[in-house]
Amino acid sequence: MYVELKNINKSFGDFKASDDVSFEVEKGKLVGLLGPSGSGKTTILRMLAGLEKQDSGDIYINGMNVNSLPASERGIGFVFQSYALFPFMTVNANIAYGLKVQKKDKAFIKQRVDELLELVGLPDVGKRYPDQLSGGQRQRIALARALAPQPELLLLDEPFAAIDAKVRKELRTWLRETIDKIGITSIFVTHDQDEAIEVADEIIITNQGRVEQVGNPVEIYLEPKTPFVAQFIGQSVMIDDIGRLKGFTAPNGKGTAVIRPEFLEINKFEDDGYHEFESAMEDAVVEDISFRGNAFEVRADIDGIKVIGRYPLSSPKLKRGDSVKIFIKKLYTIDGGTTEILVNKALDVSDLYYI
Amino acid sequence: MEKNTKRSSSGVWQKILRCGVISWIIIITVWGLGSLAYDEYFLPSPKETLDSLLLLIKNGTLWADIVASVGRVVKGWLLAIVFAVPSGLLIGNFKHVRWLVEPILSFFRFVPAIALTTLFLMWFGVGEESKVALIFYASFFPIFVNTIAGVATTDKSLVEAASCMGAKKARTFFTVVIPSAVANVYTGIRLGLSSSFICVIAAEMLVGSNGLGYLINSSKLYYKTSWAFAGIVTLAVIGFLADRLLQFAGKKLLKHFGVK
Numbered sequence: 001m002y003v004e005l006k007n008i009n010k011s012f013g014d015f016k017a018s019d020d021v022s023f024e025v026e027k028g029k030l031v032g033l034l035g036p037s038g039s040g041k042t043t044i045l046r047m048l049a050g051l052e053k054q055d056s057g058d059i060y061i062n063g064m065n066v067n068s069l070p071a072s073e074r075g076i077g078f079v080f081q082s083y084a085l086f087p088f089m090t091v092n093a094n095i096a097y098g099l100k101v102q103k104k105d106k107a108f109i110k111q112r113v114d115e116l117l118e119l120v121g122l123p124d125v126g127k128r129y130p131d132q133l134s135g136g137q138r139q140r141i142a143l144a145r146a147l148a149p150q151p152e153l154l155l156l157d158e159p160f161a162a163i164d165a166k167v168r169k170e171l172r173t174w175l176r177e178t179i180d181k182i183g184i185t186s187i188f189v190t191h192d193q194d195e196a197i198e199v200a201d202e203i204i205i206t207n208q209g210r211v212e213q214v215g216n217p218v219e220i221y222l223e224p225k226t227p228f229v230a231q232f233i234g235q236s237v238m239i240d241d242i243g244r245l246k247g248f249t250a251p252n253g254k255g256t257a258v259i260r261p262e263f264l265e266i267n268k269f270e271d272d273g274y275h276e277f278e279s280a281m282e283d284a285v286v287e288d289i290s291f292r293g294n295a296f297e298v299r300a301d302i303d304g305i306k307v308i309g310r311y312p313l314s315s316p317k318l319k320r321g322d323s324v325k326i327f328i329k330k331l332y333t334i335d336g337g338t339t340e341i342l343v344n345k346a347l348d349v350s351d352l353y354y355i
Numbered sequence: 356m357e358k359n360t361k362r363s364s365s366g367v368w369q370k371i372l373r374c375g376v377i378s379w380i381i382i383i384t385v386w387g388l389g390s391l392a393y394d395e396y397f398l399p400s401p402k403e404t405l406d407s408l409l410l411l412i413k414n415g416t417l418w419a420d421i422v423a424s425v426g427r428v429v430k431g432w433l434l435a436i437v438f439a440v441p442s443g444l445l446i447g448n449f450k451h452v453r454w455l456v457e458p459i460l461s462f463f464r465f466v467p468a469i470a471l472t473t474l475f476l477m478w479f480g481v482g483e484e485s486k487v488a489l490i491f492y493a494s495f496f497p498i499f500v501n502t503i504a505g506v507a508t509t510d511k512s513l514v515e516a517a518s519c520m521g522a523k524k525a526r527t528f529f530t531v532v533i534p535s536a537v538a539n540v541y542t543g544i545r546l547g548l549s550s551s552f553i554c555v556i557a558a559e560m561l562v563g564s565n566g567l568g569y570l571i572n573s574s575k576l577y578y579k580t581s582w583a584f585a586g587i588v589t590l591a592v593i594g595f596l597a598d599r600l601l602q603f604a605g606k607k608l609l610k611h612f613g614v615k
Contacts, residue, residue, distance in 0.1 A: 051515050071518040078519040084512035088534040088611045097530075098520030129611050149520055 001060075002027035002185050003048070003153065008057035010043055010209075017043040018054065019209035025187060025202075030179050032200030033189045036232070040209040041189045045155050048187070050074045061153060077146035077184075079156040083138045085130040091117075091141050092126040098149035116144040119178065136167045143175070147182065154179070156188035160195060172199050193233055197221065205229050223341075227334040230258040239305050245328055247280045247344035251335065257342070258332040264309030265327040266298055268316045280346035281325040289318055302326060399581035404588060407581040416570070417589060423566040424559065425593065427483070428551045431490025435547055438491075439498035440540055447506025447536070448528055460500060468493035468554045472561055486558040493554035494547030501546065505539025506532055537612035541605050548601065552594045 003025040010018040017040040025031050033041040046052040048059060050071035059066050066074055085094050092113050099109045117123045120140040130138055139159060146154060159175065160168045176199050179186050190196050196203050197217040205212040205220065205228075213225045224230035231238060242248045242255040266284075269275060288299040289311070296311040298318065309326065311318060318324070330343045371377060383401050390400035399407070411417035446452050468489050475492075479485035509532050517527045559568025567586050574582035605614040 049519055051519070071515065072521050072523055074519075075521070076519060078516065080512045080516060082512055084510070084516040086513060086516075086531065086534070087613065088537070097517070097522075101521040101526065131611075145516075146519070 001025065002029075002062055003187070004058075004060040005044070005048075006058045006060070008044070008047065008054045008059070010040075010047065010052065010054045016040075016209045018047070018057075021057070021206075021209070021211055023204055023211055023214055025185060027185050028183055029185060029201045030176070030199065031187045032196035032203045033187060033206060034193060034196040034200075034203050035191065035206035035212075037191055039206040041191075041206045042157055044206070045078075045157055045187065045189050048153075049076050049078050049155055051078075075149070075151050075153075077149070077151035077154040079139075079142050079146045079154070079159055081158040081161055083130070083142040083162075085138055085142055085145070087130050089129075090126065091122075091128050091130070091133070094130070094141060095145045095148050097145065102149055112148060116148055119147075119181075120144045121174075134167075135163045136171055139163060139171060140174075143178070147184070152185065154184050154186040156186065158189055158191070160190070160192075168195075175199065205232065207232070224332060224339055226337060227256075227258070227339050230332040230334065230339045234260040234262075235308055236260055237306065237308050239307075239331075241305075242331065242333065242342075244303070244305070246282055247328065247346045248331070248342060251333060251340075251342070256334045258334060258339070259307055259328065260332075261297070261309050263329050263331055264307060265329060266300065266309045266311045266318075267325045267327070268318055268322060269325060270316055275325075277327050277346050278325065280344060281327045284324050284326045286318055286320055286322045286324055289320060298324075300324060300326060396578060396580050399584050403581045404584040407579070408585040408588065411570075411582065411585055417585070420565055420567050420570045420586075421589065421593065424555050424568065424590075427486050427490060427558075427566070428548070428555050431487045431555075432494045432548055432551045434487070435491045435494040435498055435551075436544060439495045439543070439547075440502055443499045443502025443540070443543075444506055444533060444536065447503040448532060450507075453503060453507065456503075460496070464496060464500070468550070469557045472558060476562060481562045486555065486563065489558050490551045490554050493550040497546035497550060498540070498543035501539045501543030502536060505536030505543075508539070509535040534612060537609055538614050541609055541612075541614050545598065545601055545605075548597060549594065552590070552597075556590065 001024040005024075006022050008018050008021040010016075019040075021040070021044060033044060035041045043052060047054050048061075050066070050069060050073075054067075061074070061076075086097070089097070095113045095116055096109050099112055104112070113126065114123070117126055120143060122137060122140055122144075125133060125137065125141070130141070133141065139162075143156075143159075156175075160171055163171060172195060188199070197220075200217060202214065202216055203220050204214050207228045213220060213229045215223075220229065221233055224233060230236065236258045237260075239245075239257050239259060240255065241250070242257045243250045248257075267275070267281070269278075275281075282302040284300040284302040284307070286298055287301050287306070290297050292310075295313060296318065298309050298311045300307055300309065307326065307328075327346075328344055329347065330341055332339050333342050387401050390398045390403075392398075395403050408417070446456055471492060472485075472489060475485040475489050479488050513531050513535060514527055517531045522530065555566065556568035556571070559566035560572040563569050567590050571583045571586035571590075574580065574586070
């Protein structure tokens with residue numbers, strides 16, 4: 001393993017930022033540290049960089065224990081959320097900073113700076129100052145500066161947080177491609193699950209200073225291991241009493257569960273014909289409907305249980321107050337610290353062809 | 356077309372208003388009208404003030420006084436810069452020293468230089484030294500305090516960025532901390548200059564035989580109120596020009612250090 005954290009603990013006063021954190025990162029992987037704000041993800045990144053010191057536990061980089069190594073000797077590239085470009089230096093001087101520290105000769109520095117400006121797609125901004133660049137450009141320059149001294153590990157703290165939505169999407173793809181091109185092991189922090197799912201090879205989900213789950217995006221999405229992950233990922237809705245829903249009985253009498261929009265099938269039957277699973281469907285009232293590009297997002301009320309689902313654009317038109325029938329295909333039950341997938345019983349007995 | 360000319364003419368008006376010409380016309384008019392109600396020994400008119408000014412220029416007194424005052428200001432102020440900036444940079448960088456110095460600073464902040472005039476006269480004599488020392492004291496504090504603040508408020512992420520790129524403390528201090536403090540140091544230097552001007556007048560009014568403060572103070576001996584006015588106007592003009600010059604230089608040279 002290239003990066004290893006073993007039983008890391010860190011407190012700020014009464015606040016436990018890291019609670020026995022352990023994980024490993026393979027060489028060359030792009031890993032996303034995902035969690036709500038205050039979950040301790042940035043602290044982990046800062047401890048890795050040597051900007052913060054853990055209270056206990058060990059950090060290994062490339063097999064070497066770096067506990068007592070200051071930030072200046074770890075050789076890690078760090079991209080700050082606020083970019084932290086030196087405002088009193090030109091772009092060229094910013095990128096050259098780390099190379100000057102390494103006492104490289106002038107010709108080499110110039111060549112490397114040009115190379116990096118080329119890499120980040122901004123070959124003409126070298127003589128400008130950071131305040132003459134847009135947010136997205138600053139982000140690219142911050143990355144170029146972090147990469148200039150050829151670090152073995154790149155850390156990015158909320159790299160897209162300060163950039164407007166449209167550029168953010170573009171920049172995500174670009175970052176993924178750029179990191180692939182160099183093949184550098186990278187860890188980035190984000191609170192945005194779409195960002196993590198889209199960009200990362202592997203996601204580490206943190207909550208209240210603990211690591212909840214580590215896995216690739218598909219695994220995390222389809223098989224959440226803890227109740228927190230089940231709720232946090234996807235557009236999830238928590239319900240309290242699944243015993244009230246048709247086709248489900250609560251295991252051990254505990255009935256808390258999470259429903260994702262894709263687990264619902266919303267129907268508006270305009271004829272009285274035969275419909276598969278109709279007896280297993282819940283009667284619901286549409287509370288709100290909004291257009292989401294590829295589908296409608298429907299908020300509905302099943303006798304007091306509020307759910308969110310998708311409704312195809314091609315289906316009969318829906319409006320607020322309409323009665324619909326909702327088939328709940330499956331849900332994630334939550335029992336203490338574990339979570340499990342529960343499939344509607346109607347699907348168990350019928351032909352699997354219809355799933 | 357018509358709309359365009361309208362907009363540009365209102366733009367011209369805004370420019371005139373902003374450059375302050377109108378404000379000056381108003382002040383001088385009010386002053387002129389006010390002076391009609393009093394005799395010249397109480398409130399000399401703008402015209403009488405100008406006449407005195409021309410007379411003082413002609414006989415060379417004004418020029419000699421300007422040179423004396425400005426010379427003292429520049430000496431004391433430059434001396435203060437030379438001492439306050441480096442010590443402020445160092446003290447700001449070491450928080451333990453800063454904590455040691457801060458209580459002393461906040462104590463002396465409420466002791467204006469003028470309050471020390473008598474002491475300085477006893478310690479440094481009635482010559483140039485006491486005046487320069489007083490100006491030094493007056494401009495040292497704003498420069499020192501602002502320099503310390505500039506260092507102490509350096510954006511932490513800039514320092515961290517430097518250390519992630521391998522920079523050790525000394526290099527970070529020279530390449531990141533000092534440049535970050537420049538805007539504050541500059542503000543301190545400007546404030547120091549204005550306190551120097553206040554101070555030099557007070558010192559010259561108390562002792563000495565030349566300078567603008569002496570001119571203003573001695574006008575009472577000759578019952579020449581208009582001389583005092585001439586001195587005050589000269590002082591205002593010099594102070595204004597000096598500050599504008601400093602501001603212009605700051606904007607031109609230190610733009611990228613956050614000086615606005």
